[in-house]
Every structure is written in C-alpha cells, then in structure tokens.
Amino acid sequence: MTDALQELHRSAGRLSHRKVSTLIRNREDLLSCASHETVRSAVNGMRVPRWETVHDIVMVLAGLCTPPRDAASEIARFLPLWRAIGEGESGTLKSFQELVTGGWGGADGKWTADLVMGVLVNPFNAIEIHPSLSVPHEPSIPEEQWVRAMARVIEEHGAEHVLRILLHTLKGDYVGAERGAPYGYQNPDREARDAYAAYDYGCQEIRKRLGREPNLLADSVRAMRADESMEREDRAEMLENEADLSLMREVMIVTPDTWEEVSEEAHRMVFGYLIKEIGPIGPPGLPHSERFEITWRIPETPAV
Numbered sequence: 001m002t003d004a005l006q007e008l009h010r011s012a013g014r015l016s017h018r019k020v021s022t023l024i025r026n027r028e029d030l031l032s033c034a035s036h037e038t039v040r041s042a043v044n045g046m047r048v049p050r051w052e053t054v055h056d057i058v059m060v061l062a063g064l065c066t067p068p069r070d071a072a073s074e075i076a077r078f079l080p081l082w083r084a085i086g087e088g089e090s091g092t093l094k095s096f097q098e099l100v101t102g103g104w105g106g107a108d109g110k111w112t113a114d115l116v117m118g119v120l121v122n123p124f125n126a127i128e129i130h131p132s133l134s135v136p137h138e139p140s141i142p143e144e145q146w147v148r149a150m151a152r153v154i155e156e157h158g159a160e161h162v163l164r165i166l167l168h169t170l171k172g173d174y175v176g177a178e179r180g181a182p183y184g185y186q187n188p189d190r191e192a193r194d195a196y197a198a199y200d201y202g203c204q205e206i207r208k209r210l211g212r213e214p215n216l217l218a219d220s221v222r223a224m225r226a227d228e229s230m231e232r233e234d235r236a237e238m239l240e241n242e243a244d245l246s247l248m249r250e251v252m253i254v255t256p257d258t259w260e261e262v263s264e265e266a267h268r269m270v271f272g273y274l275i276k277e278i279g280p281i282g283p284p285g286l287p288h289s290e291r292f293e294i295t296w297r298i299p300e301t302p303a304v
C-alpha cells in the first residue's frame with residue numbers, strides 16, 4: 001500500500017504534505033481532517049493509517065494526477081491494499097457485493113486475486129457440465145434459500161464433501177437424471193424440443209433407408225393402410241392428405257436426392273408412412289441414435 005501511495009503522490013507532482021492536508025480540510029465531502037504529519041506518515045509508511053486517512057489522500061491526489069485519475073476507481077484499488085495489512089492475502093479479495101457492483105477487475109490486463117478466484121470457483125473450468133442442466137427453466141426455490149441451505153450443509157458435512165457432490169451433480173448424476181431432468185423440473189417447451197429433435201432424427205434415418213431400399217415407401221404405404229391399430233383421427237388425416245393429388249405426387253417422387261425439393265407437408269406424409277412411433281428413451285445430451293427409438297412400419301432387415 002505504501003508503494004501505491006508513493007506512486008500516486010509522485011504522479012500528482014509530489015505536493016507537500018501540508019498542501020495535501022490543507023486540500024483535505026477544505027473539502028466537505030471527505031472523511032477525515034488529516035494533519036500534514038498524518039499525511040506524511042501514511043505516504044512514507046511510517047505507521048498503518050486509518051482507512052479514512054487513506055481514502056482522503058487518494059481522493060485529493062487522484063484529481064491532481066496528469067492525466068487526472070478517476071477518484072472512485074483509485075479508492076476501489078486502494079481498499080484491498082489497506083485491508084490486506086490487517087487481514088493478509090484474503091483482505092485483497094473482493095466481497096460478493098463488491099464483485100456484483102464492481103466486477104472482477106483486471107482491466108489493465110494483469111491477473112488479480114479476484115480473477116484467479118473467479119477461475120477456480122467456476123465449475124466449467126474443472127468439468128464438462130451435463131447438457132440437461134443448461135436448459136432454461138423456472139427455479140423451484142429462491143436463490144437466497146439455496147445459499148442458506150448450502151451453507152448449512154457445509155457446516156454439517158464439511159466443504160470438501162459438498163464441493164465433490166456439487167461437481168458430481170453437474171456432471172449429470174443428479175436426482176431425476178434417469179428421466180432426463182432434475183426432480184421437479186418442468187418446462188413447457190421441453191416436449192416441443194423433444195418432438196422436433198425426434199422428427200429431425202427420424203427424417204435423417206428415413207433418407208438413409210430410402211437410399212438402401214427402393215421399395216420401402218410403397219411397402220410402408222400399404223402397411224399403414226392395413227394397420228388396424230391406427231387411431232380414427234390419424235386415419236381420417238391420412239385420407240384427407242391422400243385426397244390432395246399435388247401433395248401425393250410430391251410424396252411419390254421422394255428419394256434422398258429429391259428430399260430437399262419437396263414440401264414440408266410431403267416430408268411429414270413420408271414420415272407418417274414409414275415411422276409408426278418414435279420417442280426418447282434416454283436423457284438429453286446423448287447422441288440421437290442412443291436417445292431416440294424408432295418403430296418402423298416395415299422393420300429393418302438383420303442385414304441392414
């Protein structure tokens with residue numbers, strides 16, 4: 001801190017200690033009435049000054065530097081240095097509220113203690129966080145309640161125990177993981193995202209089979225029409241779509257090469273003909289081939 005005070009004093013033109021004291025006493029917004037001897041002992045490191053003294057010296061000298069320095073930024077820089085005198089290295093670390101209001105620091109390109117701490121406490125740097133824990137959702141408990149609960153668990157079981165469980169949880173082994181979402185988690189968009197992912201995967205697999213099995217579409221159409229387990233609404237929709245001759249012409253020319261040339265309605269018709277059912281059997285984050293299971297109207301042959 002003494003080095004920093006002397007550098008600031010030098011950048012302000014090495015004003016006399018008496019002048020600095022006079023400037024402090026002439027301002028009504030400062031915290032002390034530091035005498036010139038108090039200023040001298042603080043700048044020269046003769047004894048540990050009160051924070052009020054450091055605050056006022058920095059406030060006065062910052063505006064006299066060439067070029068002028070922002071007083072608030074300089075005071076924020078000196079506070080951790082002053083705290084470190086009494087608290088050691090931990091005194092240089094910002095409190096939570098200081099981090100919220102002032103950020104991590106390090107704007108000058110230098111690593112600070114806060115930046116190092118920020119890297120260490122971020123689980124992203126230690127593990128690969130499971131994708132199912134990164135979707136938007138409505139929290140089930142307030143943030144403050146979670147902090148108090150975690151503090152209580154740390155008090156009862158120790159920090160190492162809690163931190164290891166936290167990392168294990170973030171890696172995907174959490175309550176509710178077997179269902180692909182944390183216990184109690186609800187998201188109205190989740191079903192829609194799953195349906196879109198299943199449709200997209202199903203279309204990819206359809207194109208692969210159409211390329212291998214030229215008669216697959218015709219066989220699947222016959223199988224769908226003969227399926228007595230179809231719901232009445234699904235059969236009515238199928239007949240309505242088949243009455244659209246232009247749509248059916250698109251459907252009957254579908255191949256892997258023409259897939260991008262036909263309409264989305266034709267894609268959905270082909271999807272319905274070939275796939276009887278598709279659904280997720282695994283949590284998000286798995287490859288589609290492992291997450292979704294397809295029930296084909298015409299099963300794949302063992303050779304395929």
